[in-house]
Amino acid sequence: MRQARQGVSLQAQPGRYIKENFIRGVFFVCAFFAVIITGFTIFVFATGSAPFFAKVSLREFLLTTRWSPLIEPLSYGALPLIGGTVLTTGIALLVALPLGLLSAIYLSEYASPNVRRVLKPILELLAGIPSVVFGYFALLYVTPLLKDLFFPDIEFWNALSAGLVLGIAILPLASSLSEDVIYAVPRELREASYALGATRFETVRRVVLPAAFSGIAAAFILALSRAIGETMIVAIAAGQTPTWPPHLLKPVETLTAYIVNVATGDAEAGAFVWSTIFAVGALLFVTTLILNTISYFIVKRFREQYE
């Protein structure tokens, strides 16, 4: 209530600076948590996966094709898991890339302001649909549908429907992010293009998209990283059988699904199997970290171009 006091003295108030510095310190600690968490993460994965890599060489882990951490003969080649992840995210990108990009172009370039005003929040709402719901949809709707319409021999768990639904799941994110980027391309560029007699398509293709390219790339790298890290859809719909080579219509196991598989199984804490999830987790963490960092720096460079 210092401000309310009548006749404020203009003398320095040492208490005031102590308080200010204290508050500043508190806020700094809050922000420093980002460093602490990252440090913990690295520490946890380093110590957790150490017993694993003491026993299994990195070469065996990354380059051999049999993953059998529970059933004798034990074997720790993660390629089936990596293959499962690559296959499902590949299918997801095939869905999300064209649909996301085209819908972003529609929203930014063609939709009337009213349509845009309605669709953007809807997109955000859809981006919030939890992944278990998508998993449910993949397993109990998309797989039977694919079986009836296209692939009679598709199995109950399979990479295809998990991948397709994964694509649908990251679609709102991919679309929304790339729409932001496309929308941010300065108006003058478009108008200059129209002034030269270009059609809308030519403007989009030759002017807007090249200008927004790096941002769109960043958006899709982010969506890709989301798809790689996405867990519940693949755990529910893709199955839990590591297979090499992974097959479209057969069960596959992804890196994330394997972690869930161990966590839901009855392996005892402290058993060697637990150290495998650190190794798999570390691989996942490093992959997404690299992708996110690339995306971060692309966005940073892109922002500076127009601001």
Next chain:
Amino acid sequence: MNVDRGFRRSLLWRHTKSKLFAFLTATATLVGLATLAVLLINVAGNGRLLVAMNATAEAGLALALRSLERGHEVFPYVRVSDVQEGSAAEQIGLRRGDALVRLNGQAVARLSDVWRTVQTISEERVLISWIAGSDRLLGDVRAEVDDEGHVVKVVLDYVTPGSAAERAGLQPGDVLRSADGIPIQGSRQAWEAIVIATRQKPSPGPVTLEIERDEQILHVALYAEQEARLVLRKDWWRALWDFITRYESPRYAELSGLRSAVFGSLYVVGLMAIFVVPLGVGAAIYLEEYAQRTWLTNLIQVLISNLAGVPSVIYGIIGLEIFARAFALERGILSGALTLALLTLPVVIIASREALRTIPDSVRQAAYAVGATRWQVVRHHVLPYAMPGIFTGVILSLSRAIGEAAPLILLGAFQYVAFDPRGLKDPFTVIPIQIFTWVTLPQEGRANIAAAASLVLLIILLATNGLAIFLRIRFQRRW
């Protein structure tokens, strides 16, 4: 007009191409939205069966799927596993061990048949027909076995007084051979054959039982089916309320509920908010209001945006190691909440920073000009203006946390919980994980309650996200 024809044609083509492309983009948007709409409609459609499931449960019936196996053929039938005391079902005479045969004249073979039929019947009083359990329909049935364990014959040792068998004139010592051509090869199978034979008739009627008495083959007409009207109340709100407030039942899908999951979600997400809001907003204030551009703040910013992209299952592993093991909090509510706090911290920081960034510097300068300290500027001027934006970010992080399943699976939320949590280390489960559990169960009706639970989850998320979007639009200010 002296325009070259080739030029004119190319102009037309460019124009058409542009139109086609516009059409293509609109189609892509529509396809994306339509797929998501199909998802929502599918979830709602499957979840709707909850109403019928709750109706049979409320009438006092717990149902189970059984089947009669004959060679390669399998004939499923619906058995009444349990009847609640004093319920409507008990009053009309249904007992444990009975088999449901028809609803309003329509044969029912599976649980889903029962619920679909109940769903489509418009009146409340449903004509239900059933066959009494073996001991009340027939009596004591014994299978005679030869040395190798093969059934030689199935003998009716005792006929229950007042039973359908007695009315049909069956006597103790009769050998049961077949029911409407379905051979009887076991003591329990005698009754099952009668159930299947009765159901296969287009309308209620007698089954022809082939028996052997005094070395003579006889054919007896057995009226096995009983009929009565049962009140099945189909009420959406009641079904939903019962579903949310009931505990999970591992045996019966229609008696399963979300209670422990709802409690778990509330506790975990509530606790998470207590941790993440001060921490996240504090970090955002530091980065926006206090920090100079040093290597450390740059590092913090890069790390935050990286943490935002770390897969959620990774946080599960970190939470398990740090909170559950190193801090000895075990795999319980508190560990779950702290793990979700790690997960949502970047979301809150980023959203709050954006909210703070929209406040123009003139507001700060004006406050400094009258002698305010930095904290006073933040506390009395910047924060109040940024509040709606920060609040929006917090709500978004809550809704993200409510839908999150993967990290909590590692923190022990994948389990059967049938009590309300009391302490911070108590085991728990949350709504998305309950859905995951149900989806992976093959039992009939589980998919439907999984859909119903998804619907509950979607409604919660729609409400929270909708609120966030509303707040943003309502309080959006232009400076």
